[in-house]
Amino acid sequence: MSTNITIKEAANTLNISEQRVRTLCRTGVLSATKFGRSWMLEQDSVNHYGLQSAHVVAEDHATYDVHKNTKPIALSFFSGAMGLDLGIEKAGFDVRLACEIDKYCRQTIALNKPNMALLSDINDYSKQDILNASGLREADDIDLIIGGPPCQAFSTAGKRKAFNDDRGNVFLKYIDLAIELNPKYIVIENVRGLLSCPMHHRPHDERGSEFPDLTADEMKGGALNFILSKLKKSGYSYSFNLYNSANFGSPQIRERVIIVCARDGETPPYLLPTHSEKKEYGLPKWKTFKQAVKGLKEHQHLNFPEKRLKYYRMLKSGENWKNLPEKIQKEALGKSFYAGGGKTGFLRRLDWNKPSPTIVTHPAMPATDLAHPEEDRPLSIQEYKRIQEFPDNWEVTGPLVQQYKQVGNAVPSSLGCAIGKLIISLINNEKVNQFIGFSYSRYKNTSNHEWEIQFNEAYKKSIEPTLKQKEISFG
Template identity: 40%
Template sequence: MGSSPEKVPFISLFSGAMGLDLGLEQAGFETRVAVEFDADAVKTIRHNRPTLPLVDRSIELTDGEELLRLSGLKRGEVPLVVGGPPCQAFSVIGKRRGLEDRRGQMVYEFVRIINETQPRSFVMENVRGMLSMSLRSTSDPAATKEEVAHGSLLRDVIQKFEAIGYRVDCFVVNAVNYGAPQQRERVILIGNREGKVANFPGPTHSNREPDGLPPFRTLEHAIGKDFVDPDPSLLNFSPRKLHYLAMVPEGGNWRSLPPEIQKESMGKSWGLKGGRSAYWRRLSFAFPSPTVVTMPNHASTSMCHPRETRAITVGEAAAIQEFPSSWSFRGTTQAKFRQVGNAVPVRLGEIVGKVVSQLLTAQAFDEVATPSRIIHIRPHVRTRSFWKNGVALSGDHDYYAGQLREDAS
């Protein structure tokens, strides 16, 4: 019998609950050292990986020399450094304070570690909101036109990488296109210092029949009838919220309620513009899950179980993110949800790992390097509608029903 292929070592920054790391490991990589500041995520890592070297303090308080020593690797010979700097400062759900939020400044700490370790390649992931963030706020009187421009933060980060010798391929992707049972858009930066071009694969699944691809995997694939919940911890809705959610059919939302109940339950939110599709939302087994959030029991970002009138559990959320059932999350229930909701889908981490593997084994270019680039690979996907032609739609219609084909982007 032949020996197993040797694992490719990497350094993990902003490791969180290790969703990205687990995906990379499935693609043939090996986590050599992790850096994580959040106390609950540290407990999760130590519980599941007790022998893994772990720097349990802010990345600001470590440096490349320490990480190289703990990983047993040498500067310039590290195959890969990965990480997802805190995304709350860029998320469209949050206040989007960008670099005014200390967490937003962590992207430059990532650049610093790359410069100090000089890996052959790196992967930095973040939320889609990073695409539009500006370096400085328009309210800052000292800000220049370039600094407040749409997307100036990402352009600056890429330029910082280029200044230390890396070219960057930035991919805007959606995990649902690759077989994940969840809609989740992410920005993936893949850099290398050998002038190579990273190529992210096209979708392997689709909700458009003409694409000729397997249909999207659904919530039923993740937590259907044979699902055994490894962690039934629950942040449930309040009695008032449960009262209204009990009236919503599987796959429906506030549109499914009688008009007088809509107004009563939503208050001022009822008159706001926009679809508000997540308000009083009950999930459907027939469709992919919406993006797993850190607090599934909010009325406006409701993740109510399809058949039971309750919020999804920690175990269900983790299964949607495709964590192994044996992976145990530590901390309070709220802390567990924060770790799961902030994680990279494991499947997406595996796809990224395969891209990096191809990049590392490809031959470098002799000619002038291709410029860094940003590529969108069908990131915005609409899998369903809640309202069409004056009729509220729930989850009781065919996956490839006509309105889905019309609404799919």
């Protein structure tokens, strides 16, 4: 039962004026009862409003609900708005802890999962801190540690500084901490750029016959090779692939590298798809945007500027700037018309009958527009949540632009569920079927087998001149 507090106590909790609290009471935003000229407020309502509006800071805390159950235990790092973790939970895990530094994501976690342990900057915690917060002892066996370290350091759209970037450094902290905690399985989620990013970037004007050969760390894929080497030295086997979320039931074409690492040394199988583009392997077809947003009535959204709406009114579902007359294309895109690349994000209306393209952190930026198939507006935050498979009642905190950012950065719940189901099958020693030849993504040579062959061949080729020189020197 909720405790009642006074106007003054509520104002102190929310760090707002007493007059503002009275207004919130009169308008029904806060649950309160008036006695004469005074209000008594429900503490739970005040706390909920504080977290939702970010007037109350989501502080670090240990789990409030340590209970014995038969569910396997998972710990989450770089949790964001918890899309990945909701899928892990759905698969049957007890997610004990979330570790997240972003202010608004922390508010979202605290609001929706108040009993879950919440920590902030991963760099500030030791193995023992993690165990204490999770209500675990040294002797307890952790089943799964899962995390998606910040991807900007590896993104092909960024400067690709890898581990020279502060965000890259937390990647290494995550690996080191996960190995020290020694779970049965470690899962790493990241962007496609991880497959090709070097650990150390050598400027192009410092390459060539007059310079030393590229080291393994300086080659494409050097960052991933370094990570995999650390895991192997610690006794973990692994497999990875680039997975399209649409193949696992998400109404979205969103591709992520998923690395599954096993303490027992057995190479894990790939994730088991539940859908396919054209019903291949007897699976249901990909889910569509129309299926995802069916029944939605409430919509909060940003707006396009009028100068862009002029062109949207000329486009139908599934069309983009390329469907405009060439003269209008040049007018609409300006200098961008003459830039390279496909420019597929410009003036883009979603197709009712296809999965959504990859959700971005802002649906109304000129080069990454995500417009409704028919209405002259960007996608709403409610549509964002459906596409990323958050429950409708999952509350996302902060200003609308921050809500878009949180949901846009998330991993679709269906992909998380596929990961969780695979791990549970492995824990239970169940056979996992594999679909030989299945196209997990739109790209080729993205599995661990293909990647290792390519990396090793490239490395061997890069050092051949040096080896030949040595043969001549010692000949």
